[in-house]
Every structure is written in structure tokens, then in C-alpha cells.
Amino acid sequence: MMYDIAGAAWVLPLTFGLLAASAALILIRLVRGPQAADRIVAIDALTLLVIGTTALIALAAGQAMLLDATVILALVSFLGTTAFVLLLRRNGGAVKAPPSPASRRPTDD
């Protein structure tokens, strides 16, 4: 896999650095995100980032096979996001404390 990039000596490391910085920022949101929806958004953004990173690794390592992996990842990331979406429940996915038995009212039935 031959490639020809103007200024490849600094363009490729700079691109990798920018992508790594974006991944770090998104990871902060993934850890911090107050609701489940925020974490799913972070995972979605992370997969989109990984698609670009995989194509770039394919370029830098000269492995044409990784481009196929990129295509597969692009196809699967949609399924992954959709599967996470199906897990969203009421209350935004925030963990709710179960009602304690002491506060439960006695029902006359």
C-alpha cells in the first residue's frame, strides 16, 4: 500500500495527536456524563473517531486489510449505537434507589 502525502513526516503524527486529543476529551465525557444518554453520545462519537483512526493506521502501517476493517467498523458502529439506544429507559437511565420497605404504605387488600 503506497501512499503519497505532502509533509508526511509531520502531518501523520499531528493527525494522530489531534485524534488522540479528541478521544481524551470524549473519554472525559464518557466517564463524567451525568446521564446514560450522555454516555451513549460519547460512545457514538468515539466509534466515529475510531473509524478515522483505523483508516489512518491503515495508511501509516501500509496494511490495506485495515481499510476493510474500517468499513466493517462503520457498518457495525450504527448497530452498536442502536443497541445502546434500546437500553435507554425512563428517568434517563439514572440509577434510582429502590423504595425502602419501611416507607412503603401498607395496602389493605
Added chain:
Amino acid sequence: MIDTLLAWLSSALLLLGALVGLIGAIGVLRLPDSYTRMHAASKAGALGAALVLAGVAAATSGAFALTTLFAMVVVLATAPLAAHALARAAHRAGVKPLPRAAGRRAGQGTPGRPIHRRPGSGLAGPLAVAASAFRSARSAARRLPLRQVAEHHLADTPARLRPTTLRPASSHMRRIWRLRPSPS
């Protein structure tokens, strides 16, 4: 000639894609709300990935153009679908968007009302600013005597019964005094 052009194009596309991805990541981290974060993640992320893929296609001078083009099409087609499904599921799960005032408090948006968009003013630029200042001054002047009237009515009530603020305690009092709730 074509080769050098493609080389420059590929480096430009790679850097631009990484920059757009970084902007999207900053948006995911910094925006105040789930929905605004979705907006940053899906659009900027998909554009960044597509630009990086186009840069790869240009770097190999078209040898892997079909593969990268397919990946680009898949990304650009499925990222909005995923974002839409996510936004819909979040809305149905009861995730509330941030109200306007809270977003303004978090540093997003413009402080104050968007005066150039107010219906009925038709004025633009500094004229609209002047008109808005005049309107707010007039409404303040309208509000002030009513507060004085309320203070007059409260003058002969004992101090322990007097409200600390002049906000009407009920809609009944509001109807009598024609007081608006004070902007807090």
C-alpha cells in the same frame, strides 16, 4: 503534477478531518445538554471521519478509492440515523433539554433576550438596541409606582406581618394590587 496535487490534497484533508473531529470532541465535552452534545457528536464526528477517509483515498492516489468511498457513504448515511434514534429514545426516556435560562447561566447563548429577533420591532442594529432599552426603561417606570402603592398599603401593618419582599403572596393580592411578580 497530479501526484503532487493529490499529496497536498490528502494532507489537507487529513488535517481538516482531525481538526473537525477535535472540534466535535470539544463540543461533546463542553456543551451543557444531552441534545446539544448529540448535535456536536454526530455531525462533527461524521464529517471528521468522512474527511479523514477522503484523505486516505487521496493519499493512495485512488488505489483504495472504492473501499474508502463505501466507508464514507456508510458513515454519512448511518451517523444521522443513529443520532436521530438516540435523540428520540432520549426524549421518550424523559431526558429533559436544558431550559433557556439555565443554558444562558452555563455560559451558552447570548445574555439577555435576542433583541433583533423580537416580533414587532422591525428595527435593526443599534436602533433595535435603543428601542429595547427604551422599552425596558418604560416597563420599569410602570412597575415602580405600583411598588410604592404596595408600600403605602403595607405602612400600617405591623413589621412582623410585613413581607420582606414586595412580591405578592397570592394571586388574590396580585389582583388587588395589580402587582407583577418581581423579577428575581
